[in-house]
Amino acid sequence: MLSKSNPIKTINIVRCLFVILIITNSYGQSSTYNQFWNEIQFTRTxxxxxxxxxxxxxxxxxxxxxSNLFANTIQRSVRGWGHxxxxxxxxxxxxxxxxxNRDVPEIGQFESPEWRFALQGIYYFHKTGYTLSTRMRIEFRHMRNQDGDYENVFRYRQQIKYLQPINSKVLREGVIYAVASDEIYLKSGAKVxxxxxxxxxxxxxxxxxxxSDDIQVELTYCNEFLPRNNGNQTTNAASLTISFNNLLESVKKKMASKHNHEIKDEE
Incomplete structure (x- = not known):
């Protein structure tokens, strides 16, 4: 069972990981890129x-x-989930x-279409005032390499994440929250x-x-270190995620409510 001091311990652990990351990046670093990641999520219950x-x-x-982070559009994606x-x-x-994938620095400056399938589990440590979670994900990636051949890559990802509401004890409409996470990726070898x-x-x-309970926006800074055979790579990215929950149902309810008000006004 987690003690009350765990949030402080978690933050200290994340800070230590970040310091280690900076030190690692400064040694043998060969290239740095600035990126912008944008994702729109539509969830339906x-x-x-x-x-x-x-x-x-x-x-x-x-x-x-x-150095312009919008110089190249390097990737577009569509993903369907079941939870x-x-x-x-x-x-x-x-x-x-x-x-x-087009012109992605981490895999090389060539077009590499990819199909990806994943299984994921998240375990939550729910506490008053904050949430700590750990995520485990196994990915199967079917990618085209520079020779035009498709390769299979298996990847395992392990993440720890800390989330804390700022102006409330729970997440609800009008609440601002802080979030921090660290994740490692392990993979099978492949040419691509x-x-x-x-x-x-x-x-x-x-x-x-x-x-609202159905609309959420999250803006984060990401520092990513990638060791590669032809030189290590560091990515500094701004990430924007916009989430909509039961969007169609919410629109239908608002339209129905507006229609009912109009009928009442006519009466």
Missing amino acids: ISEKWATEIDLGATYSSTESS YYFSPRWKFSSFIAYFN TGESFFDRNRFNVGAGYLF
């Missing part, structure tokens, strides 16, 4: 236990000749996605992604705001 989700994403990046809420502490998910077993480390810190 099916039942008390099940939900579906569709994500639309786009990634923009600087180049070796330009199962097993218990208040466990959430299991799976997705299938298509990534249109490199032969190293350690794929990358990703550190995120930022904040979010709930406009």
